[in-house]
Amino acid sequence: MHHFLPNGQSLVIRLPELDEAAALMHCLQQMTRESDFLLHTPEEALGMDIPGERAFIKSFRDQPNHLLLVAVVDGFIVGYLTVTQGRFYKQAHTGEMGIAILRNYWNLGIGRRLMTAMVRWAEDHPLLELIYFQVFAHNEKAIQLYRNFDFQECGRLPGGIRQKDGRRIDLVTMCRRVKQLS
């Protein structure tokens, strides 16, 4: 899907190619340095490597029940979104989502476009009924983005996150039904 950002740059939302493993890895590593709202620390992200990232992309390409989208601005990967379908039969109707964008590209509507593409994909998915994820309770902007897409808080793990400075932060679970039960 091709769009234009408010600053005129071109944005494409699409599946990544296998030969974009290095670009995706560098993007993910940079995100962990720029935002404390992600699970990986920058040090943990340094443990990523190109073969591993290639295998990660391949696992999504081979398995169309999962979704890995990248946001590409003027040829550079600046964000991604994943949905991983529940592995076992009893959870195969659920998908866990993740999303992140490089700081320089926040507030340009890229998150909204990734979410729009994800919801369309999930609504067409043969099995998925429920999309969910966990978000740090003080990540107000992300929570607002999710509310804009009708996600609702459905649980909270008090102190579920321990930041490096020792702070404990609640983890909020949010979910949205993408198909009505028949």
Ligand SMILES: CC(C)(COP(=O)(O)OP(=O)(O)OC[C@H]1O[C@@H](n2cnc3c(N)ncnc32)[C@H](O)[C@@H]1OP(=O)(O)O)[C@@H](O)C(=O)NCCC(=O)NCCS
């Ligand atoms: C959260 C994130 C994905 C949002 O992406 P984005 O491209 O900046 O989002 P958008 O520009 O599409 O804006 C999304 C909405 O945020 C809301 N928003 C923007 N700034 C806000 C603020 N300071 N407070 C509350 N809401 C805010 C707006 O409602 C906006 O929607 P609208 O302009 O269409 O009304 C991005 O900031 C990010 O990657 N953050 C770091 C990683 C992260 O937190 N990931 C989520 C983990 S659960």
